[in-house]
Structure formats: C-alpha cells, structure tokens
Amino acid sequence: MRLSICAVAATLFTSTIAAPTSKFDSLANTSEESESEIVRRDGGDGKYFHEPGGDNTLGHYDKRYFHGVVSDEERRDTQKHMVRAYLDFFRKNDLDTWIAHGTLLGWWWNGQRLPWDFDLDTQVSGATLHHLGEAYNQTNHSYTSDDEQVKRTYLLDVNPWIWQRERGDGMNIIDARWIDVRNGLFIDITGLSETHPDSQPGIWSCKNYHRYRTDELYPMRETMFEGVIAKVPYSYDKILTDEYKESALVNTQFNGHEWNPNAKIWEKTEETLRQEEEERKKKEEEEKKKTVEQAQMA
Known part of the structure; x- marks a missing residue:
C-alpha cells in the first residue's frame, strides 16, 4: 500500500472470517427456476441486467432507472454514498463482501474511489451470493448519511442465473447489483466459486475469468474505504499487480488526472480542465443558438 495512505494501512487488521465454503458452488442442476421462467424475466435475449448503451458511459447505468447522464459531481456524490450504504448493509447483516478491481485500486492509492470510474466493483463468496x-x-x-443531510434508496437485485457459475455465453457475468434508483448508477457484485474442486482445488473464480487462490483472498483484512469499514483481500498487492501490472501502482498520471502527493488525491490536469471548459462554452453557444432559432420560428 502507498505510503500516502499509511494512516489507512495502520488500521488494517486480519479478519477472523473463515475461507469461503463450496456449499453453494455446485448448483448448476439444482435451480428451482426453469430457464423458460428466466427468459421471461430477462426480456428474451438471455441477458438479465440491461444498460441504456454500450459505451463507457451508458454501459454503467441500469436501464430501468436511467434518466440521463449525470454530471461528474453527481456521479461522485452518488458513488460515495452508494458504497457507504452497501458496506454498512453487509456489515450489519454479517455478510462477507470485499472491494475489487478498479475500486480496490482506488483504495490502494488513498482509500477512495478513482474519480474517473463510472461504476464500483465488489465480490462475494458463492455462499453469500446464493444467500443474497x-x-x-x-x-x-x-x-441516511451520518449528518442526516442525504437520504437515498437502493435496490439489491440478484441475477437469476447465479446458479450458473461458469461464463456460459457471457451475457450474465454480473451476479448482482446494488442500484441507486434515482439515476441508475450501480455497484457490480460478482461471486467467486470453486468451479473445479477436483482438478483445481482452492482456486476461486468469477464468470469473467478472474481467478484467485484461497490464501490470496483469506483471511480478509479490514480497513476503511470512503469513510466506512470495508474488507480487502489478504494479498491485495499481488491481486492488483496481477490484474493491472505494477505500473498501475506507480504511475501518477492517468485518464486526464494527476496524483497530488500533498493532498493525496487525484486531480484533473490543466489540459483536462481546459478541454472541459471549451466543451461547456460550445454547449452553451449551441443551446443559445437553438433558443434563438426557436424564437424566430414562433
């Protein structure tokens, strides 16, 4: 972990949660819901979760609650409170979950989300997934936030294809979502299962081919993320370098942002700010021109 979050690192301690159980990890033939019933629920295309579009922006909203792309400020506010609510819910109900992928990388830098991320990622054990x-x-x-100024509602939606623990056709690699019903932004939840206990014992994988050894995951470490208690895998450093390479842990410029070592935050570069200002002015001019044209036609 970076020296810049040594205060967070100092709070890390090994959790007593046991390693994941394979009790629910061989349910491919025990689903009580028939495939025809699932098809009726997912709209007939085999995919359960739907997004309003397929690009990096529209692909990170739940279609049912999408009312338009939110501003960066609203997205950051949504994500901050959304992950706090998620982690508090799991902790209060004694359910195991931990932050993963880009969310884990953000934690490594400063215990916060990466400001350019459009979604958040968490993982759970196969047993927890089926309990959900x-x-x-x-x-x-x-x-309700600690200062009682923010009140939100979230939907916990579990994909009916959770019994299928391998990739399949790739349409349902996301097992569940924690969704802000105001705007459709969400946390992706994926389960890890020991899919081949005979030939690959102790290897846990999701449907997107991420694989981990039991001793890389457990025992979990407790820490702080976005101001609340969270869990990270035991070998978080190895997991991050395996997924993103070591460069992701040392590069201080990425995606139009630059690491500020004094403030310990990612900030937009001057070039990014200049481009955003130009785009804002261009949009204002287009809207003004449109208003004039509409007035002339009236």
Missing part, C-alpha cells in the same frame, strides 16, 4: 438471492433479492434499502 434467497433472502434479499429485489429488496429496497433506505440510507
């Missing part, structure tokens, strides 16, 4: 499906699917969860 049985006990919490399609449930709404209210959230």
Whole structure:
C-alpha cells in the first residue's frame, strides 16, 4: 500500500472470517427456476441486467432507472454514498463482501474511489451470493448519511442465473447489483466459486475469468474505504499487480488526472480542465443558438 495512505494501512487488521465454503458452488442442476421462467424475466435475449448503451458511459447505468447522464459531481456524490450504504448493509447483516478491481485500486492509492470510474466493483463468496438471492433479492434499502443531510434508496437485485457459475455465453457475468434508483448508477457484485474442486482445488473464480487462490483472498483484512469499514483481500498487492501490472501502482498520471502527493488525491490536469471548459462554452453557444432559432420560428 502507498505510503500516502499509511494512516489507512495502520488500521488494517486480519479478519477472523473463515475461507469461503463450496456449499453453494455446485448448483448448476439444482435451480428451482426453469430457464423458460428466466427468459421471461430477462426480456428474451438471455441477458438479465440491461444498460441504456454500450459505451463507457451508458454501459454503467441500469436501464430501468436511467434518466440521463449525470454530471461528474453527481456521479461522485452518488458513488460515495452508494458504497457507504452497501458496506454498512453487509456489515450489519454479517455478510462477507470485499472491494475489487478498479475500486480496490482506488483504495490502494488513498482509500477512495478513482474519480474517473463510472461504476464500483465488489465480490462475494458463492455462499453469500446464493444467500443474497434467497433472502434479499429485489429488496429496497433506505440510507441516511451520518449528518442526516442525504437520504437515498437502493435496490439489491440478484441475477437469476447465479446458479450458473461458469461464463456460459457471457451475457450474465454480473451476479448482482446494488442500484441507486434515482439515476441508475450501480455497484457490480460478482461471486467467486470453486468451479473445479477436483482438478483445481482452492482456486476461486468469477464468470469473467478472474481467478484467485484461497490464501490470496483469506483471511480478509479490514480497513476503511470512503469513510466506512470495508474488507480487502489478504494479498491485495499481488491481486492488483496481477490484474493491472505494477505500473498501475506507480504511475501518477492517468485518464486526464494527476496524483497530488500533498493532498493525496487525484486531480484533473490543466489540459483536462481546459478541454472541459471549451466543451461547456460550445454547449452553451449551441443551446443559445437553438433558443434563438426557436424564437424566430414562433
């Protein structure tokens, strides 16, 4: 972990949570829901979760709650409170979950989200995933911030294809989502399962080919993320370098942002700010021109 978050590192301690169980990891033939029933629920294309578009922006909203692309400020505010509500819900209900992928990388730098990320990623064990499906699917969860200034509602939606623990046709690699019903932004939740215990014992994988050894994941470490208690895998450094290479842990410029070592945050570069200002002015001019044209036609 970077020296810049040594205060966070100092709070890390090994969790007593046991290694994942394979109790629910061989359910390919035990689903109580038939494939025809699933097809009726997902709209007939085999995919359960749908987004309003396929690019890096529109691909990170749930189509059911999408009302338009939000501003960067609203997205950051949404993500901050969304992940706090998510982590608090799992902790209060004694359910295991941990931050993963780009969200884990953001934690490594400063215990916060990467400011350019459009979604957040977490993982759960296969046992927890199926418990979510049985006990919490399609449930709404209210959230109030500590200062009582922010009140939100989130939907926990579990994909009915969770019993399929290998990639399949690739349409349902996301197992569940924690969705802000105001704007459709979400946290992706994926389960890890020991899919081949006979030939590959102790190897846990998701449907997107991410694989981990038991001793890389467990025992989990507790830390802080976005101001609340969170868990990260035991070998978080190895997991990050395996997924993103070592350069992601040392490069201080990325995606129009630059690392500020004094403030310990990622900030937009001057070039990025200049481009955004030009785009803002261009949009204002186009809207003004449109207003004039409409007035002339009236």
